[in-house]
Amino acid sequence: MKNPTSHLTEVLFHLINYKNVSVKDFFWMSGFRTRVSDLKLIYGLNFKTEQKYFVSKYGNKSSYNIHKLPDSSIKKAISIYNKLVK
Numbered sequence: 001m002k003n004p005t006s007h008l009t010e011v012l013f014h015l016i017n018y019k020n021v022s023v024k025d026f027f028w029m030s031g032f033r034t035r036v037s038d039l040k041l042i043y044g045l046n047f048k049t050e051q052k053y054f055v056s057k058y059g060n061k062s063s064y065n066i067h068k069l070p071d072s073s074i075k076k077a078i079s080i081y082n083k084l085v086k
């Protein structure tokens with residue numbers, strides 16, 4: 001596969017290779033949630049979402065989502081990726 005050429009393709013590349021993605025993988029990227037939303041709404045990829053809870057070092061409770069790509073969607077994800085990184 002070719003290297004990612006945008007934030008969207010970088011998130012998709014990570015999903016294809018690791019089968020899941022979260023904001024913790026891309027803490028530096030503004031608009032991460034928008035990229036995940038685009039993959040769902042515009043490109044029609046289905047994710048299973050798991051909410052992960054944690055307590056910060058200051059004792060604050062918080063959470064983030066882990067978006068998981070089912071095996072049944074991998075071929076579609078690869079096809080989308082290849083079209084986007086021409």
